[in-house]
Amino acid sequence: MEFPVRLLVLIALYILPVTVQGDVRKYTFNVVTKQMTRLCSTKQIVTVNGKFPGPTIYAREDDTILVNVVNNVKYNVSIHWHGIRQLRTGWADGPAYITQCPIRPGQNYVYNFTVTGQRGTLWWHAHILWLRATVHGAIVILPKPGLPYPFPKPHREEVIMLGEWWKSDTEAVINEALKSGLAPNVSDAHIINGHPGPVSTCPSQGGFKLSVETGKTYMLRLINAAMNEELFFKIAGHRFTVVEVDAVYVKPFSTDTILIAPGQTTTALVSAVRTSGKYLIAASPFQDAAAVAVDNRTATATVHYSGTLSAAPTSLTSPPPRNATSVANSFIGSLRSLNSKNFPANVPATVDHDLLFAVGLGINRCHSCKAGNGTRVVAGINNVTFKMPTTALLQAHYFNLSGVYTTDFPGKPHHAFDFTGKPPSNLATMKATKVYKLPYNSRVQVVLQDTGVISPESHPIHLHGYNFFVVGRGSGNYNAKSDAKKFNLVDPVERNTVSVPSGGWVAIRFRADNPGVWFLHCHLEVHTSWGLKMAFLVEDGNGPNQSILPPPSDLPKC
Numbered sequence: 001m002e003f004p005v006r007l008l009v010l011i012a013l014y015i016l017p018v019t020v021q022g023d024v025r026k027y028t029f030n031v032v033t034k035q036m037t038r039l040c041s042t043k044q045i046v047t048v049n050g051k052f053p054g055p056t057i058y059a060r061e062d063d064t065i066l067v068n069v070v071n072n073v074k075y076n077v078s079i080h081w082h083g084i085r086q087l088r089t090g091w092a093d094g095p096a097y098i099t100q101c102p103i104r105p106g107q108n109y110v111y112n113f114t115v116t117g118q119r120g121t122l123w124w125h126a127h128i129l130w131l132r133a134t135v136h137g138a139i140v141i142l143p144k145p146g147l148p149y150p151f152p153k154p155h156r157e158e159v160i161m162l163g164e165w166w167k168s169d170t171e172a173v174i175n176e177a178l179k180s181g182l183a184p185n186v187s188d189a190h191i192i193n194g195h196p197g198p199v200s201t202c203p204s205q206g207g208f209k210l211s212v213e214t215g216k217t218y219m220l221r222l223i224n225a226a227m228n229e230e231l232f233f234k235i236a237g238h239r240f241t242v243v244e245v246d247a248v249y250v251k252p253f254s255t256d257t258i259l260i261a262p263g264q265t266t267t268a269l270v271s272a273v274r275t276s277g278k279y280l281i282a283a284s285p286f287q288d289a290a291a292v293a294v295d296n297r298t299a300t301a302t303v304h305y306s307g308t309l310s311a312a313p314t315s316l317t318s319p320p321p322r323n324a325t326s327v328a329n330s331f332i333g334s335l336r337s338l339n340s341k342n343f344p345a346n347v348p349a350t351v352d353h354d355l356l357f358a359v360g361l362g363i364n365r366c367h368s369c370k371a372g373n374g375t376r377v378v379a380g381i382n383n384v385t386f387k388m389p390t391t392a393l394l395q396a397h398y399f400n401l402s403g404v405y406t407t408d409f410p411g412k413p414h415h416a417f418d419f420t421g422k423p424p425s426n427l428a429t430m431k432a433t434k435v436y437k438l439p440y441n442s443r444v445q446v447v448l449q450d451t452g453v454i455s456p457e458s459h460p461i462h463l464h465g466y467n468f469f470v471v472g473r474g475s476g477n478y479n480a481k482s483d484a485k486k487f488n489l490v491d492p493v494e495r496n497t498v499s500v501p502s503g504g505w506v507a508i509r510f511r512a513d514n515p516g517v518w519f520l521h522c523h524l525e526v527h528t529s530w531g532l533k534m535a536f537l538v539e540d541g542n543g544p545n546q547s548i549l550p551p552p553s554d555l556p557k558c
């Protein structure tokens with residue numbers, strides 16, 4: 001090469017990686033009602049573009065996504081891009097009254113965000129009322145152009161959304177519950193890509209089919225969009241290799257059962273190892289707290305080998321029972337960050353904020369709650385039941401509005417009790433809008449401790465704006481002295497939603513490098529409705545690119 005040419009190439013090589021931006025991908029989400037028939041009965045549901053599940057968003061790492069959400073229904077609407085880090089763009093995160101006021105009927109809002117440092121499967125869902133029951137879809141983030149997956153390329157990829165279906169209107173279900181003070185009705189079916197498969201009450205309905213060819217490998221992008229239930233997922237006669245969770249690569253491992261909590265995503269490879277036939281796919285609930293009501297129906301779908309004519313699918317060795325704690329623990333125990341040179345696990349080795357959050361239920365007085373005998377079930381963190389503000393917290397923070405929230409969210413329970421043992425005599429909680437303030441770039445540890453109030457129960461806790469490392473997990477009460485010694489600070493799984501085990505604890509760590517107001521809540525919608533939620537307020541840093549960007553001009557007003 002001539003010298004000037006060589007110089008140009010060299011310059012280009014240095015500049016390109018920093019200056020090349022991803023593509024801009026534009027979507028329109030029309031929020032509209034649509035009639036759907038499931039379980040042999042018909043109802044109106046709220047959907048995006050008339051689709052259920054909703055449309056998949058495809059992007060590559062570094063792409064910018066613009067979604068124009070147009071609200072054509074009678075409800076206020078907002079959409080959350082679950083797991084997208086939203087670096088400095090909290091305005092596009094979506095939880096109503098936390099980062100934005102809702103989009104009113106007849107109005108629209110353009111969510112504008114860039115996908116940075118993430119690749120894999122995530123999802124989007126409504127983040128107001130119980131609309132997410134039917135307003136949800138997948139987000140697929142492909143690697144940067146020219147970058148292969150760190151595992152063999154699959155023949156085909158398939159999104160698999162798990163959910164729950166109620167025959168009645170889901171807004172009526174939660175409204176009825178909040179009026180009575182008691183738990184909402186459990187769903188009438190689990191669903192796989194929108195379909196329950198044949199059930200005894202409606203044997204004629206079909207189900208989702210996955211067509212395969214012998215010898216090929218398929219990538220399943222699994223999403224648990226269920227409202228209130230953790231799920232087991234199995235395919236008769238086949239095993240999975242799990243390669244990624246919550247858009248972070250993991251050390252691949254083989255399993256015949258996947259456990260997935262509401263909010264979580266799991267990408268797994270399945271090899272078509274059979275020569276022909278049809279094999280049952282099953283999604284069934286995991287709930288090891290005996291006192292908690294559960295929808296015990298199994299959703300089914302089928303894997304079809306090409307050329308197979310036989311009618312009946314090869315049945316599944318029965319799905320795990322609802323209380324299969326050991327199956328759940330063995331799956332969770334297998335999850336490790338890939339922690340390779342290209343995808344390191346940057347676990348904070350020490351912490352600046354060491355928090356203990358007791359998560360669980362409570363009982364408050366409610367004079368109008370006849371069914372609940374003058375009381376209502378509530379939920380909270382450190383005895384605080386989160387009260388939804390009427391002005392979004394992020395606006396209040398950015399524009400310095402006073403009186404919307406206080407910054408005294410307790411970093412420890414006020415009264416420590418035997419969390420997983422005998423509950424205290426007073427089960428009442430305080431209702432307030434409190435946030436916990438974190439300086440930019442501080443290192444945070446949160447031990448999430450389940451309580452046995454009313455009943456111990458697994459809580460899938462989701463943090464907005466961040467991934468965290470799950471450094472430890474155990475049963476009973478967390479012991480700071482002995483348990484912290486056993487933390488995995490080398491290759492703990494990195495994710496955005498983690499289940500606090502029933503009657504146990506889980507410890508997470510993250511670096512507060514994303515300024516804004518970030519919701520943390522139980523992803524069981526019933527518990528969110530009852531108040532099991534709080535927010536972190538992460539302050540701006542002093543450096544360039546360390547502060548929240550200004551709000552977009554079309555940000556909805558309250």
Ligand code: C2O
Pocket residue numbers: 080082095125127263462464519521523
């Ligand atoms: Cu997927 Cu705040 O939720």
